[in-house]
Amino acid sequence: MEFRPSARSEQFRARVAAFVQEHVLPLEARLLREHDRAPHSADWRTWRVRPEVEALKEKARAEGLWNLFLHDEKLGAGLTTLEYAPVAEEMGKSLLAPEVFNCNAPDTGNMEVLWQHGTEEQKARWLAPLLEGRIRSGFCMTEPDVASSDATNVRASARIEGDEVVLNGTKWWTTGLGHPQCAFVIFMGLTDEAAPRHARHSMVLVPLDAKGVTIERMMPVFGEFDEPYGHGEVSFRDVRLPLSSLIGGPGMGFAIAQERLGPGRIHHCMRCIGGAERALQLMVERGLSREAFGKPLVNLGGNRERIADLRVAIDQARLLTLYAAWKLDEEGPLGAMQEVSAIKLVAPSVLQRAADAAIQMHGGVGLSHDVPLTAFYAYARVLRIADGPDEVHRGLIARLELAKYRRGGDA
Numbered sequence: 001m002e003f004r005p006s007a008r009s010e011q012f013r014a015r016v017a018a019f020v021q022e023h024v025l026p027l028e029a030r031l032l033r034e035h036d037r038a039p040h041s042a043d044w045r046t047w048r049v050r051p052e053v054e055a056l057k058e059k060a061r062a063e064g065l066w067n068l069f070l071h072d073e074k075l076g077a078g079l080t081t082l083e084y085a086p087v088a089e090e091m092g093k094s095l096l097a098p099e100v101f102n103c104n105a106p107d108t109g110n111m112e113v114l115w116q117h118g119t120e121e122q123k124a125r126w127l128a129p130l131l132e133g134r135i136r137s138g139f140c141m142t143e144p145d146v147a148s149s150d151a152t153n154v155r156a157s158a159r160i161e162g163d164e165v166v167l168n169g170t171k172w173w174t175t176g177l178g179h180p181q182c183a184f185v186i187f188m189g190l191t192d193e194a195a196p197r198h199a200r201h202s203m204v205l206v207p208l209d210a211k212g213v214t215i216e217r218m219m220p221v222f223g224e225f226d227e228p229y230g231h232g233e234v235s236f237r238d239v240r241l242p243l244s245s246l247i248g249g250p251g252m253g254f255a256i257a258q259e260r261l262g263p264g265r266i267h268h269c270m271r272c273i274g275g276a277e278r279a280l281q282l283m284v285e286r287g288l289s290r291e292a293f294g295k296p297l298v299n300l301g302g303n304r305e306r307i308a309d310l311r312v313a314i315d316q317a318r319l320l321t322l323y324a325a326w327k328l329d330e331e332g333p334l335g336a337m338q339e340v341s342a343i344k345l346v347a348p349s350v351l352q353r354a355a356d357a358a359i360q361m362h363g364g365v366g367l368s369h370d371v372p373l374t375a376f377y378a379y380a381r382v383l384r385i386a387d388g389p390d391e392v393h394r395g396l397i398a399r400l401e402l403a404k405y406r407r408g409g410d411a
């Protein structure tokens, strides 16, 4: 593979980096400070979109730093996955930044699904406003009643009845469900139990105001609700929608999910590298500027070794991310499954280690909102479960590895 970034990738990376530095980090610092003073509520109906964030989105859009994740030349910037990797890394330096550039999960995954599989009508109704940042969306796969790391377990139903599809079941951990602008979710449901295992499920576009859809609650992560996005539990009771709400047709859910999760996972990993760089930077700056026992903190105990080990770990993770990105471009999500699982295993763990070490170097303040380290830690910890727990990715890597040695294919 070619390691040198293309000219357009480098140009977008530099512009995004400057924007994050100049506009996003100061706002992030302010929002973190205000977080402690504002009253918090699990009631998403009280959540509001911050006008300062909306203003930054407008600015990013006006500067052409918008929808950079999308390969499409007209709707995005036409960057390949490999070209997008350093750009997304810069966005990962702040947990606020991806949204500012309209490049945040789960909307990006939903936009990609609609871009690739949506009908013209679906694109006009849902993709266009998402691309403009006017609405938000959610993705409903995980269920309380089944181990959802095995997606074939999904049993909420999407039955075809005449010219309608009827949804029943409960989903949880739907990120974005509490956002005041969340207009629809993509629902993954069981359509035909008798079909082959990977052809039983369908994906359905569900307006959030459809009859029978009820948001039950928002679920905290380490006590934080991540407002205004939130992670919600939602029930579907006899929700009737026209068949035109199906994406790609009945039974296509699993195939589309595989395609959606490949790029979605690697985008998280790209951002993890940026988050780990930021954590390391904060760690070093703190360690150089504060003294204990007559020495700068960096010179105490094993701190230099920890810094060296993190430098190496982040660089290793970046190379693996770039390789997986290149493989995705070359061979598509199915051809790059092993590489995407490999980086999904590595990058969140590196971010978790970096955030943890940076918290330690900061002492007590590392655990406060004066620095964004607990948020990075939580993001990393979540990613070791969401989009497939670590063990599932290890299992997939091993299966594909063993298959290389066994006659007749799959192991």
Ligand SMILES: Cc1cc2nc3c(=O)[nH]c(=O)nc-3n(C[C@H](O)[C@H](O)[C@H](O)COP(=O)(O)OP(=O)(O)OC[C@H]3O[C@@H](n4cnc5c(N)ncnc54)[C@H](O)[C@@H]3O)c2cc1C
Pocket (backbone or CB within 6 Å): 106, 138, 139, 140, 141, 142, 143, 146, 147, 148, 149, 150, 172, 173, 174, 175, 176, 221, 231, 382, 385, 386, 387, 388, 389, 391, 392, 395
């Ligand atoms: C903050 C957050 C946001 C999320 N956002 C979304 C979203 O927007 N949409 C959505 O649909 N879901 C979302 N999820 C859900 C997430 O994808 C699931 O939690 C995840 O897939 C695991 O499913 P589960 O919780 O049912 O765990 P289970 O399937 O019950 O697994 C529990 C544990 O079992 C172990 N395990 C499972 N399989 C194996 C294996 N093969 N080998 C060894 N051990 C194994 C692992 O340790 C795993 O953590 C989110 C989760 C969180 C925490």
